[in-house]
Amino acid sequence: MGAVWYRIGPIITVVIAIFVLWYAGAVALNTPWAYDKAKRAGVELTTSQLIADTMSQKKPKLPPPHQVGAEIWKTTGAMVVRGKAFSKRSLIYHSWITLSSTLLGFVLGTGLGVALAVGIVYNRTMDMSIMPWVIASQTIPILAIAPMIIVVLNAIGISGLLPKAVISMYLSFFPVVVGMVKGLRSPDHMQLDQMKTWSATGNQEFWKLRLPSSMPYFFTSLKIAMAASLVGAIVGELPTGAVAGLGARLLGGSYYGQTIQIWSALLTAAALAAALVGLIGLMQNIVLKRMGMVR
Amino acid sequence: MWLLAGVIFWLAGWALNVWLAKQPKTRFTRLAVPVIFGVTLIAIWECVVQGFNINAVLLPPPSMIAARFATSTSILWEDFVQTVIKGALSGYVIGCGAAFLTAIVIDRFPFLQRGLLPVGNFVAALPIIGMAPILVMWFGFDWQSKAAVVVVMVFFPMLVNTVQGLQATDHMQRDLMRTYAASYPQTLVKLRLPAAMPFIFNGLKISTTLALIGAIVAEFFGSPIKGMGFRISTEVGRLALDMVWAEIVVAAIVGSAFYGGVALLEKSLTFWHPSQRG
Numbered sequence: 001m002g003a004v005w006y007r008i009g010p011i012i013t014v015v016i017a018i019f020v021l022w023y024a025g026a027v028a029l030n031t032p033w034a035y036d037k038a039k040r041a042g043v044e045l046t047t048s049q050l051i052a053d054t055m056s057q058k059k060p061k062l063p064p065p066h067q068v069g070a071e072i073w074k075t076t077g078a079m080v081v082r083g084k085a086f087s088k089r090s091l092i093y094h095s096w097i098t099l100s101s102t103l104l105g106f107v108l109g110t111g112l113g114v115a116l117a118v119g120i121v122y123n124r125t126m127d128m129s130i131m132p133w134v135i136a137s138q139t140i141p142i143l144a145i146a147p148m149i150i151v152v153l154n155a156i157g158i159s160g161l162l163p164k165a166v167i168s169m170y171l172s173f174f175p176v177v178v179g180m181v182k183g184l185r186s187p188d189h190m191q192l193d194q195m196k197t198w199s200a201t202g203n204q205e206f207w208k209l210r211l212p213s214s215m216p217y218f219f220t221s222l223k224i225a226m227a228a229s230l231v232g233a234i235v236g237e238l239p240t241g242a243v244a245g246l247g248a249r250l251l252g253g254s255y256y257g258q259t260i261q262i263w264s265a266l267l268t269a270a271a272l273a274a275a276l277v278g279l280i281g282l283m284q285n286i287v288l289k290r291m292g293m294v295r
Numbered sequence: 296m297w298l299l300a301g302v303i304f305w306l307a308g309w310a311l312n313v314w315l316a317k318q319p320k321t322r323f324t325r326l327a328v329p330v331i332f333g334v335t336l337i338a339i340w341e342c343v344v345q346g347f348n349i350n351a352v353l354l355p356p357p358s359m360i361a362a363r364f365a366t367s368t369s370i371l372w373e374d375f376v377q378t379v380i381k382g383a384l385s386g387y388v389i390g391c392g393a394a395f396l397t398a399i400v401i402d403r404f405p406f407l408q409r410g411l412l413p414v415g416n417f418v419a420a421l422p423i424i425g426m427a428p429i430l431v432m433w434f435g436f437d438w439q440s441k442a443a444v445v446v447v448m449v450f451f452p453m454l455v456n457t458v459q460g461l462q463a464t465d466h467m468q469r470d471l472m473r474t475y476a477a478s479y480p481q482t483l484v485k486l487r488l489p490a491a492m493p494f495i496f497n498g499l500k501i502s503t504t505l506a507l508i509g510a511i512v513a514e515f516f517g518s519p520i521k522g523m524g525f526r527i528s529t530e531v532g533r534l535a536l537d538m539v540w541a542e543i544v545v546a547a548i549v550g551s552a553f554y555g556g557v558a559l560l561e562k563s564l565t566f567w568h569p570s571q572r573g
Binding site for chain 1 (some may be wrong): 309313315316317324325328329331332333352353354389406407408409410411414417422423424425426428430431432433438484504512515516517527533536539543551
């Protein structure tokens with residue numbers, strides 16, 4: 001019990017503190033509107049009435065957690081109960097749109113990243129000419145050109161899933177390249193010499209030594225790539241005219257001042273990110289354990 | 296004609312790079328090879344666009360982008376000031392500063408460290424950019440809201456890195472400080488902050504890119520009629536792709552310069568660290 005509390009206790013405290021701050025912020029930020037409303041109605045507000053009002057406004061500046069929670073339940077769980085899980089008003093539908101382009105972009109980006117990394121490790125010319133550009137490409141705020149990629153691909157008749165996946169791919173290939181180059185180069189001279197004494201071919205050296213020893217690096221970069229890929233998919237949805245997806249919910253909410261909708265989309269995105277990264281972490285644990293790399 | 300030139304450029308650039316890469320690695324070859332690669336890429340781009348007669352709405356040739364860049368420097372400068380100087384830079388300074396101070400407080404209290412660090416790590420993986428519409432709603436359309444988005448975006452990566460850095464000293468070193476009867480501030484300033492420098496700079500470098508992205512994307516949710524994000528989204532709407540590309544060139548130059556500046560500062564301040572020597 002003591003050991004568990006030592007680890008979990010502080011986290012719980014911090015999370016509770018965040019909720020307390022959230023409620024306090026909701027009261028503080030929503031008070032002016034509540035006073036405004038009361039003044040126009042010509043009534044005096046007591047403190048308890050004031051707080052009750054800040055907790056239940058239609059378009060609050062900062063919706064308190066329970067309002068957001070209710071909205072999320074209304075657009076996910078309640079929809080499932082009514083058997084309309086994939087209707088256009090359901091967050092499950094929007095999450096699915098975002099998730100599909102995230103995953104497609106992630107797979108493409110990981111593939112491209114691993115291919116580039118293998119090229120960079122085995123080809124000196126590629127190493128010298130591409131590696132600096134891979135690093136430079138990340139100092140460019142690439143998310144800024146997301147709308148352009150969408151519009152241009154739309155103009156040549158490609159729309160829907162692929163343009164968003166392209167943005168996700170661009171964001172997620174970089175961590176994979178850097179991580180895999182490091183990983184594929186991680187076997188030291190001793191191990192490489194050992195392979196030589198066994199007269200291993202280049203192929204065998206790659207499959208039996210370099211690839212296995214790159215796995216810890218691989219999974220670490222996959223986690224970063226997944227988070228980046230989700231961001232790419234969300235931003236990619238912004239300029240499509242707010243049709244579907246979590247990014248579209250964010251933009252729609254900001255157009256019409258639906259703060260509760262924005263927050264619920266935001267929290268759903270956060271939960272999605274946490275679930276995806278957690279899933280990779282789980283895979284990492286299982287794979288590395290079976291390979292005998294962690295105890 | 297153009298296509299032939301493109302193929303020739305491609306082969307020449309490739310051959311030159313292969314030859315240069317075979318030479319012993321010097322400072323010159325290390326610089327020349329990527330530069331030749333980049334120049335070849337731009338030349339091929341120009342040749343392909345001209346050769347296949349690709350519509351400038353889809354992909355303008357580099358020459359057209361350069362011409363547009365040269366004729367509209369005043370607009371680009373205005374956007375640069377609005378987005379980078381007012382939005383990104385002020386947010387970057389406030390966010391990194393706040394994260395740094397928070398990290399020192401956290402470091403003092405192990406309880407906070409065990410609580411805030413997992414939460415901070417979790418938040419750093421979230422799509423924080425989604426906060427942009429909310430912050431635009433709170434702080435208005437001008438640069439203040441962009442700075443706020445940047446603050447939120449850079450805070451957690453910076454916090455996590457700084458806290459990690461402050462833990463980078465080993466027991467031996469801290470024990471030595473104790474035997475010198477050093478007080479807490481003395482240990483912090485003379486031992487732990489210098490030891491944390493490589494980590495702090497890592498956080499600062501990650502934050503440079505995030506700051507620019509935050510400032511530009513936040514403008515998609517509402518902005519005054521200037522700013523790089525505003526210009527990009529409106530010019531895309533008008534299909535003036537050459538202007539969009541000119542903005543991207545500015546963003547690329549600013550991003551690289553910002554990153555490079557921080558990297559140079561790192562080099563001069565952490566010259567003692569193994570990763571900077573040799």
